Amino acid sequence: MKLTELFQKGVFVFTGEVGPVKGCCRTNGGPLPDFVREAAAIKDYVHAVNVADNQSALMRLGSLAASVLLKQAGVEPIFQLTCRDRNRIALQSDLMSACTLGIDNVLCLTGDHIRLGDHTSAKPVFDVDSVQLLKIARGLNEGRDMMGNPLTQPTDLALGAVVNPGFEPLDLQLLKMEKKVEQGAQFFQTQAVFDPVIFESFIRKAERFGVPVMYGLLIVKSPEMARYINENISGITVPRWLTRELEAVPPEGRKEKALEITLRLAKEMAPMVQGIHFMPLGWSDLIPPVVTELRKAGLA
Amino acid sequence: MIGTTKKPLEEVLAALAPHRKVALVGCDGCAKICQTGGVDEVAQLAQTLEAHGKEIVFQATPERTCNVAKSDPVLQPLKEKIEEADALLVLGCGGAVQITRHLTETYGLTKPVKVGLNSVGHLDTVVPGAVATEECSDCGDCVLNDTGGICPVTRCAKSLLNGPCGGAEAGKCEVDHSRDCAWILIYERLKALGESDRLKRFMEPKDYSRMAKPRTLYIKEGRVA
Incomplete structure (x- = not known):
């Protein structure tokens, strides 16, 4: 199901996220790969699950194949598609392939730079940017390729995009968000942000675009992870209060603490948005209790 | 300008391994600015190569080796010397190397033309003698x-x-x-x-x-x- 249909119905939408493995996933009837099982375990609590596209430029199983595996396991995938590794021909072809294989949702991204990944000598593509990709994807939905050639059958994909509320200067990020809306973005997932004041100032300015926004909620698992993110992951800042809270409990109590923090952030941000996008980094089992609590509290 | 850096000496020596008599061609344009292939660097390398048993047939440094209008008047009079050389080594960008090769061909000579530098892009000098940045693709x-x-x-x-x-x-x-x-x-x-x-x-x-x-x-x- 397309997420846009849920937003139209006024549903508060939950999404999760999994990262495909580095390896082939032909199961031959054996057990499903871990990332598929992780997604399947939360399918009753989220409406869809993002499938990362060679995340952080680390070479992995393709996001399209992984999305199809999720679909086969009864999980609605959001196919992430980046401009890093594909030129405009490959992007259009993959969008049509995705729709052909039953994918309904695509998240159009620029992609992390190759320099951040495990194949640093690769040639970066970046033939088009994420705004242009959205326009191209909208064109395919309307039955034509970017050169204006007609398609035998149009695609039918809900088009998602991302925005970073923590970006400074925020106005510049909003200018890009507006362009994305104008070119075809139908919903947004935000980059992880932990400060309700920053998020609120963003959301007040973004409301005028009239497009559903999902709050990006990253589950920080340990103080070490917080430090790693701050040092190595671009665009995300884990605040000191969060690191201190995790430091204050012994390692065996951190999952419970992470759940408490996640729930607190979710409750605080939920009234400002049309959905929450969880980035659980493997701790997807924390999503069901959070979703359950939010529903109980009437926030979702 | 076209930015250049020096190839490691071992790589240059490996490229010249089969050749004893070497003609050195620098470039007094971009390579001079990058301090990789101007008159001084060509003279320096000539000494180094001699110390490694090479005979330097001539040293020439056209104002812009990539431009035949500048390199042909310098190289054509050296045609006999080029003929005498086993190989040419160019301290210039990849363009300078290929224009040098092109000129030797027009002189009716088939000589190996080797490169002593790596070309690293269209770069613009912001701190003379120190820093050049890429501004244009x-x-x-x-x-x-x-x-x-x-x-x-x-x-x-x-x-x-x-x-x-x-x-x-x-x-x-x-x-x-x-x-x-x-x-x-x-x-x-x-x-x-x-x-x-x-x-x-x-x-x-x-x-x-x-x-x-x-x-x-x-x-x-x-x-x-």
Whole structure:
């Protein structure tokens, strides 16, 4: 199901996220790969699950194949598609392939730079940017390729995009968000942000675009992870209060603490948005209790 | 200019291994600025090669080796010396090497033409004798009129045309924290110029056929094909 249909119905939408493995996933009837099982375990609590596209430029199983595996396991995938590794021909072809294989949702991204990944000598593509990709994807939905050639059958994909509320200067990020809306973005997932004041100032300015926004909620698992993110992951800042809270409990109590923090952030941000996008980094089992609590509290 | 760096001596010696008599051709244009192939560097390398058993047939340093108008008048009178050499070693950009090869061919000579430098791009000197930065990608369809004179194709690591990715922190690029985010620079510059509205314009995907290699410039017609 397309997420846009849920937003139209006024549903508060939950999404999760999994990262495909580095390896082939032909199961031959054996057990499903871990990332598929992780997604399947939360399918009753989220409406869809993002499938990362060679995340952080680390070479992995393709996001399209992984999305199809999720679909086969009864999980609605959001196919992430980046401009890093594909030129405009490959992007259009993959969008049509995705729709052909039953994918309904695509998240159009620029992609992390190759320099951040495990194949640093690769040639970066970046033939088009994420705004242009959205326009191209909208064109395919309307039955034509970017050169204006007609398609035998149009695609039918809900088009998602991302925005970073923590970006400074925020106005510049909003200018890009507006362009994305104008070119075809139908919903947004935000980059992880932990400060309700920053998020609120963003959301007040973004409301005028009239497009559903999902709050990006990253589950920080340990103080070490917080430090790693701050040092190595671009665009995300884990605040000191969060690191201190995790430091204050012994390692065996951190999952419970992470759940408490996640729930607190979710409750605080939920009234400002049309959905929450969880980035659980493997701790997807924390999503069901959070979703359950939010529903109980009437926030979702 | 075309930026160049010196290849390691071992690599140069390996390329020249089968050849004893070597003619050295430098370039007093870009390679001089990069301190890799001007008169001084050519003389220096000549001494080093002699110490490694090579015989230097001649040293020549045209004003711009990549331009036949400058290199032909220097090399043509040396035709007999070139003939005597086992190989030529060029301390210039890849263009200088190939123009030198082209000239030897027009002289009816078939000589190995080797390269002593690595070409590292179209670079512009910001601190003379110290730093040159890449400002232009020669894309064939300049957008600087719309971006406050700062090129996103070159200075944004992802060549984004419609604004920044979400990765910059404290104004710095996610790829290299020592580098400013090009789009934040463009934003500040356009704001200062009172041209912020330009940021709202959607920029279409670039026509990369204009960068399709190899390009030929027909100077009189101002045409690239």
